[in-house]
Amino acid sequence: MTMRQDxxxxxxxxGWLEELQEALEAASxxxxxxxxxxxxxxxxxxxxxxxxxxxxxxxxxxxxxxADIDGTLHxxxxxxxxxxxxxxxxxxxxxAHRLGQDWDASEPEIAExxxxxxxxxxxxxLFVMEALSEAFEADLEQGGSRDLWEAIGHYTEALGExxxxxxxxxxxxxxxxxxxxxxxxNWRQSLAGDYKEVLPWWLDGTLEKVDQQIxxxxxxxxxAGEVWRRMMERRQPSTPSPVEAPQPEVLVAAALxxxxxxxxxxxxxxxxxAMAMAAQPAVxxxxxxxxxxxxxxxxxxxxxxxPLRPVVGQPVYLKVFRTEDAAKATELAGQPVVLAGLQAVLxxxxxxxxxxxxxxxAIQAGADPTLxxxxxxxxxxxxxxxxxxxxDSSPPNG
Amino acid sequence: MMSEWKDLLSKxxxxxxxxxxxxLALGLQGLSRWLLxxxxxxxxxxxxxxxxxxxxxxxxxxxxPALPQDAGSCWVVTVLMNAEKYPAxxxxxxxxxxxxxxxxxxxxxxxDPRLPEGLRRIADRVLQQVAEEEPSVKEANWRLVPAIEQFxxxxxxxxxxxxxxxxxxxxxxGLFLATWEGKPDPTVWATGAWADGGIQPIEGxxxxxxxxxxxxxxxxxxxxQQQKELEKNGYFxxxxxxxxxxxxxxxxxxxxxxxxxxxxQLEVPPGPEASRKQRSAYFLRIPDDAKARQYYREYILPxxxxxxxxxxxxxxxxxxxxxxxxxxxxSKGFDLQALTVGVLQPQQCLLLYNEEMATExxxxxxxxxxxxxxxxxxxxxxxxxxxxxxxxxxIRDFLHRMxxxxxVVDLTPGQRIxxxxxxxxxxxxxxALVCQAEMDKNTRRPKPFTEKFELWQxxx
Numbered sequence: 001m002t003m004r005q006d007x008x009x010x011x012x013x014x015g016w017l018e019e020l021q022e023a024l025e026a027a028s029x030x031x032x033x034x035x036x037x038x039x040x041x042x043x044x045x046x047x048x049x050x051x052x053x054x055x056x057x058x059x060x061x062x063x064x065x066x067a068d069i070d071g072t073l074h075x076x077x078x079x080x081x082x083x084x085x086x087x088x089x090x091x092x093x094x095x096a097h098r099l100g101q102d103w104d105a106s107e108p109e110i111a112e113x114x115x116x117x118x119x120x121x122x123x124x125x126l127f128v129m130e131a132l133s134e135a136f137e138a139d140l141e142q143g144g145s146r147d148l149w150e151a152i153g154h155y156t157e158a159l160g161e162x163x164x165x166x167x168x169x170x171x172x173x174x175x176x177x178x179x180x181x182x183x184x185x186n187w188r189q190s191l192a193g194d195y196k197e198v199l200p201w202w203l204d205g206t207l208e209k210v211d212q213q214i215x216x217x218x219x220x221x222x223x224a225g226e227v228w229r230r231m232m233e234r235r236q237p238s239t240p241s242p243v244e245a246p247q248p249e250v251l252v253a254a255a256l257x258x259x260x261x262x263x264x265x266x267x268x269x270x271x272x273x274a275m276a277m278a279a280q281p282a283v284x285x286x287x288x289x290x291x292x293x294x295x296x297x298x299x300x301x302x303x304x305x306x307p308l309r310p311v312v313g314q315p316v317y318l319k320v321f322r323t324e325d326a327a328k329a330t331e332l333a334g335q336p337v338v339l340a341g342l343q344a345v346l347x348x349x350x351x352x353x354x355x356x357x358x359x360x361x362a363i364q365a366g367a368d369p370t371l372x373x374x375x376x377x378x379x380x381x382x383x384x385x386x387x388x389x390x391x392d393s394s395p396p397n398g
Numbered sequence: 399m400m401s402e403w404k405d406l407l408s409k410x411x412x413x414x415x416x417x418x419x420x421x422l423a424l425g426l427q428g429l430s431r432w433l434l435x436x437x438x439x440x441x442x443x444x445x446x447x448x449x450x451x452x453x454x455x456x457x458x459x460x461x462x463p464a465l466p467q468d469a470g471s472c473w474v475v476t477v478l479m480n481a482e483k484y485p486a487x488x489x490x491x492x493x494x495x496x497x498x499x500x501x502x503x504x505x506x507x508x509x510d511p512r513l514p515e516g517l518r519r520i521a522d523r524v525l526q527q528v529a530e531e532e533p534s535v536k537e538a539n540w541r542l543v544p545a546i547e548q549f550x551x552x553x554x555x556x557x558x559x560x561x562x563x564x565x566x567x568x569x570x571x572g573l574f575l576a577t578w579e580g581k582p583d584p585t586v587w588a589t590g591a592w593a594d595g596g597i598q599p600i601e602g603x604x605x606x607x608x609x610x611x612x613x614x615x616x617x618x619x620x621x622x623q624q625q626k627e628l629e630k631n632g633y634f635x636x637x638x639x640x641x642x643x644x645x646x647x648x649x650x651x652x653x654x655x656x657x658x659x660x661x662x663q664l665e666v667p668p669g670p671e672a673s674r675k676q677r678s679a680y681f682l683r684i685p686d687d688a689k690a691r692q693y694y695r696e697y698i699l700p701x702x703x704x705x706x707x708x709x710x711x712x713x714x715x716x717x718x719x720x721x722x723x724x725x726x727x728x729s730k731g732f733d734l735q736a737l738t739v740g741v742l743q744p745q746q747c748l749l750l751y752n753e754e755m756a757t758e759x760x761x762x763x764x765x766x767x768x769x770x771x772x773x774x775x776x777x778x779x780x781x782x783x784x785x786x787x788x789x790x791x792x793i794r795d796f797l798h799r800m801x802x803x804x805x806v807v808d809l810t811p812g813q814r815i816x817x818x819x820x821x822x823x824x825x826x827x828x829x830a831l832v833c834q835a836e837m838d839k840n841t842r843r844p845k846p847f848t849e850k851f852e853l854w855q856x857x858x
Contacts, residue, residue, distance in 0.1 A: 150511065277454060284463060284547045285428045286455050288446065290421075303417065305424075305446050307455060314451045319417075326415040351448065387424055 014190075016054070016063050023047070023054040024069055029077070037076045037147075045080040048073070049088075049128070052081035056127030059134065062192025075145045078135035082151035085128050089158040092121050096165035103174050115178045118166065122202050123187060125159055126195070163201070175202070176211040184208075198266070264291030264304065264385055265340065265369035268360050274310040281309075292383035293371045300329050302371065302380060304339075308387075310356055320350040320373070335374050341367035407484035407557075411437045414486065420445030422486060423459060426557075428548035431463040432493060433478070433557060438486045462613060463494075465584035466545045467666070470497045472572020472582060473545075474517070474565035475589055475609055477602035480557060487557065490605035492613060493517075494545040495569070497576035499538050510543040512550075514558040517565060518542065524569040527592065531654050534577055542569070563591040564600035567619065567646055571657050571664055578683065579676055580665040588619035588646060588660050595651040597621045603628070611639040619660040622648040658685060670697055678846040682838050690843060691736065691765060698846045699740040706741045706851050713853055714829065716803075721745035722829070723805050724770070725793060727812030727820065728755040728762055732843045737833060738808045739766045741851060746771045748796040750789065750812075750820070752778065785819035793823055803827040803855070810834075824856045 026047035031040045052073060058065050073081065095102070096118070103111045132152050139145050166175065178184070188196075188203050199205075267289055287308040294301050304318045318337060320329040329350035337344045337352045340362040344352035363369060371380045406414065406422045414422070423430040423442030430439060439459040447453040465473050473494045481489045495513075509518040521542040529535040567590035575582055587610045591598040599621045600606075610618045620628070622645035644663075647656045654661070662685055668676045677697050684690040711718045724744035726735055728751040739747060747770050751759060756776070763772060775792040779785040797805060802825035809817045810833045824830060832852045835844035 154511070277451065283458065285430060285458055286424075286446070287548070288424055290424060305420075307452075311451050311455070315449065317448045317452075319445075321415075321417050326417045353448070 016057050016061065017065060017069070020051075020054040020058055020065060021069055023051040026050065032074065032076050032080070037079065040076070040080060045084050048077045048080040049084035051077065052085070052128045052131040053124055054127075055134075056129065056131035059130045060127055060192065060195050061190045072138040073131055073135040075135065075139050075148045078132050078139075079145075079147050079151040081128065082132055082148075082155040085125070085132075085155050086158045088121070089125070089155070089162050092118070093158070093162045093165045096162060096171060099166075099174055100170050111174075112177060112181075115175050116181065116183060118175065119178060119183065119202055122162075122166075122200070125162070126200060129155070129159070167201070172207065172210045173214060176207040176214065179208050179211045263369065263382060264306070265363045267291070267385055268306060268356070269363055271306070271308065271310055271356075271360070274312040274314065274357065277311045280311065283309075289385060289387035291385050293380035294323070294383055295373070295380055296378055299323055300332070301383075302373070306356070314356055315353045316356045316359065318344070318352045318354065318371070320346060332373070336377065338372040338377055340369055346373070404484070407486045410485045411435050411441070414438060414441055416441045416445035419486075425550070427550045428546040429550060429557070431458060432546065433487050433491050435486060435488055465492070465582075465613070466494050466496065467581055467584055468496075469579045469581050470499070470572070470576040471495070471545055472497065472568055472575070473584075473587075474562065474568045475587065475606045476558075476560040476562060476565065477605050478558070479560045484557070488609070490602060490609045491558075492609060493558065495572070496543050496545040497540050497573050498543050499540055499576070509541050513542065513544060514560065514562070516560065517558070517562040520562045520565050521569055523592070524566060524573055527653050528570055528573045528577075531652065532574060532577055535573065538577065540573060540576065561601070563593075563598075564589045564602070564606075566590060566592040567597070567657060567660065570653055571661050574654065574657070574661055575665055578665075578679055580680065581668070582664050583666045585614060585616040586619075586660070586664045587613075587615040587617065588657075588664075590619065590621045590646040590656075592653065592656075597623075597646045597648045597656045599624050607641060607643070611641050615641055617642050617644055617663055619644050619646045619663075621646050662686070662689075667693055667697065670700070672697075674701075674847050681846055682841055682843060687732070688761075690841070691732070691761075694846070695736060695740070695765070699737065702737065702847065702849050703741050703743075706849070707743075710742065710851065710853055714855075717742075720804065721770075723796065723800070724748070724808060725750065725796065725805065725820070726808035726810075727751070727816055728758050729811035730755060730758060735762050735808075735811070736765045737844070737849065738810065738831065739769050741833075742806060742831070744770050744806065746773065746796075748773045748775060748792065750775050750777055750792060750816075752776065779819075782815060782819050782822075785816060786822050789820050789823035793825065797825070801827065803829075805829065806831050806853070808833070821856075826858050827855065829853055829855050 026044075028041060028044035028047045029051065031044040032048070055065075055073065057063075064070075099114065099118070102114055106114060132148075132155060136148055136152055139148055165171070184203055184207065188199070191199070191203075288305045289308055291304040291306065292301060299322065300320050301323050302318055302320045304316055306316050307314060318339065320332055321327060322329050329346075330348060332346050332350050333348045335346045337346055339354060340359050342354055342358055342362055344354060346352050369382075371382070372378060373380060403422065403425055406418050409418070411419075419438050419441035423434060423439055426433060430442070434442075443453075443456040443459045447456050465471070471494065473492050475490060475492045477490045478487055481487045509521050511518075513521075525535065525540060567588045570592070571588060572582065574580075589600050589603070589606050591600050603620060603624060607618055618641055620643055625643050625645045628643060644659060646660060647658065650656055661683075665680065665683075668680050672680075681690060681693055681698060684693060714722075722742060722744050724738065724742055724747040726738060726747065726749060728749050729735055735747075735749070747766065749759070749762060749772060751774065753776075759774065766772070773796060775788075775796075777785065777788040777792070779788045793805070793807075805825065805828035807820060807824050807828060808831045809821055810831070812820070821830065830853070834850045834852070836848040837843070838845050
């Protein structure tokens with residue numbers, strides 16, 4: 001449960017409560033009372049979206065709303081907000097795909113604004129998601145509406161598309177240009193409760209790390225003053241500029257810095273207790289999440305499938321493959337592996353077994369979740385976790 | 399991720415590594431088992447199956463998924479348009495679906511948006527067409543949803559692209575069953591389009607039949623036009639695989655008429671656990687009288703008997719110890735003898751019949767012959783006097799010096815003059831029995847559980 005700051009005594013420095021009040025007063029919201037959901041106008045749906053933003057912002061920033069304007073979105077309002085949100089997400093995803101082009105075509109100040117606006121929209125998605133989740137939880141207590149479940153599912157899906165579009169190395173490099181602005185710090189300081197502890201990827205240091213790597217690389221690869229002067233003297237129109245030269249490696253560095261919303265160690269903390277095989281419910285399809293890592297030079301990838309309904313005593317296997325052909329990295333047999341402080345050795349199939357229960361215990365005890373492989377125990381970069389549901393996978397009334 | 403799936407799906411199964419197959423199968427979640435070729439799933443299982451626990455967990459990938467059998471379920475078979483582009487996919491796939499009724503207070507909604515658009519369009523047409531013949535469909539607010547757990551939202555739209563015209567028959571039958579709360583038999587499949595007011599031929603029949611065989615189907619209903627053509631050309635020897643091709647009737651504008659035989663075979667008879675309403679409705683839907691009789695005897699009569707026997711025993715306590723003797727005129731309609739015999743459980747039954755009723759005798763013998771010993775007497779009389787004389791003689795021979803109070807005379811079947819003559823022929827102390835039931839106008843069968851028995855002693 002989010003701890004909320006009591007800013008009700010006239011202390012609402014950013015006017016968020018005022019915005020919530022304004023959003024609630026939108027006349028078109030009345031349509032949700034008087035019309036069938038299908039007959040609600042676009043204007044009313046946009047008002048629903050604004051209400052979700054305003055309400056979610058108060059929650060995420062821990063602003064306690066006075067009782068007369070506090071509450072959760074009614075399911076039809078939440079569904080409409082999600083619908084509008086999906087439209088916006090699609091527009092922003094398209095913009096994300098051409099962020100590089102727009103950046104190139106813009107003056108520096110405008111380019112910076114492009115990135116800042118993108119990040120502001122990402123914050124907006126956080127607010128909307130909070131308001132929708134709250135509405136969903138409240139609705140579940142009333143039996144649950146499939147419409148709402150589906151709307152949130154579609155919203156989450158569209159959100160994932162935007163995240164993926166923005167987490168390309170090139171876009172991360174562009175977004176990292178805003179780290180010198182106070183924007184990210186301001187948001188971080190305003191977050192409350194869970195949001196302060198589990199930061200979204202654009203606030204969790206990812207962008208700062210990309211910025212740092214780019215700066216480091218440029219510093220290392222820039223020619224010395226004398227060489228620079230000679231280069232400038234000899235410069236021909238077709239000669240690549242010094243800033244163009246390091247670009248591919250910068251992008252690789254940026255890619256390595258991608259952060260996800262969920263990481264493997266957060267996931268295994270949330271797994272249900274292990275059950276006996278006989279007690280497992282029959283399922284149509286194996287329920288498995290897969291954690292991924294990549295070796296520093298990108299030659300190998302490692303997978304660790306994790307059962308979402310673990311069986312007592314079930315081990316998990318870290319499997320290393322060659323990136324090039326997805327074949328088992330048999331050549332790494334005998335290499336030591338450390339995960340969450342637990343040690344293992346890759347077998348002849350490039351595989352290392354861990355006890356899931358021991359991994360869970362180690363993570364609970366605060367062990368370092370980094371995967372390290374090789375004689376020097378080189379850290380591998382964690383890639384996005386797959387297959388772990390962001391929300392309950394079964395619809396209400398399903 | 400979508401682009402990675404496309405890359406992986408584009409690979410021939412034999413060139414996929416275990417890891418790639420595993421990523422595909424995990425990525426497609428619940429759809430994997432329905433869409434991916436078995437060899438791809440086998441490789442996917444190999445990617446994960448490192449020990450017995452994981453091997454056990456991966457069983458679903460190595461087994462053919464079961465079609466849903468609960469009320470509202472149906473399935474459509476389609477040739478996947480992208481199968482050529484994506485060799486890891488099956489050529490044809492069966493997609494389990496469910497007609498879902500929304501609560502009345504919820505707004506009418508579109509079909510599940512994760513379903514391919516072509517299928518949703520056909521579902522709309524099915525709703526419209528079925529509603530013309532089954533008005534309750536309009537009120538119930540039906541929508542089509544996938545009957546697959548973990549149905550992924552992303553890739554389904556593209557991978558399931560296909561023509562769903564041929565899904566019309568299955569969806570329509572599924573909707574009829576759903577409104578009746580009937581359960582489908584997973585061994586009965588169909589494929590058939592509906593256009594211009596009738597069943598129309600479809601494409602991809604060999605692939606669909608092959609899939610039906612793989613899934614253990616026993617019957618595949620196809621458009622009548624194609625069934626004849628296929629049989630004539632010997633084009634597809636489905637029978638060799640135990641699959642019978644049966645026709646969806648063409649040339650009628652009534653959808654239910656076209657689907658009649660399919661519906662009859664598709665619906666699993668509701669068992670004793672089903673509600674009276676469900677059993678009753680099913681009984682009145684069975685097109686074939688013999689099948690209806692059999693269903694009545696198995697799933698309705700035992701309950702009617704249990705309801706009425708105590709009342710009869712209370713009225714005539716000696717019937718509890720000593721089974722009565724029954725006299726009855728052969729019924730030309732629905733077998734009322736079975737009902738009376740079922741409730742009364744007589745030791746012996748005398749069947750009175752004339753020439754016109756003679757054709758019914760084998761059916762009656764088959765129906766109640768196992769329950770009690772039968773005696774038959776053919777009568778020829780036409781007038782009241784002739785009938786009375788014949789019935790008195792027949793009853794006297796049947797009783798064979800036993801007292802009349804052991805005799806029950808069923809006055810339910812037969813023409814009125816016969817009933818009256820039979821009543822007059824009853825010996826003193828015997829019991830008259832009349833069974834009344836509401837009759838269904840369409841089938842001329844008694845509506846189950848409306849049966850009422852009147853039993854009284856005749857003392858002249």
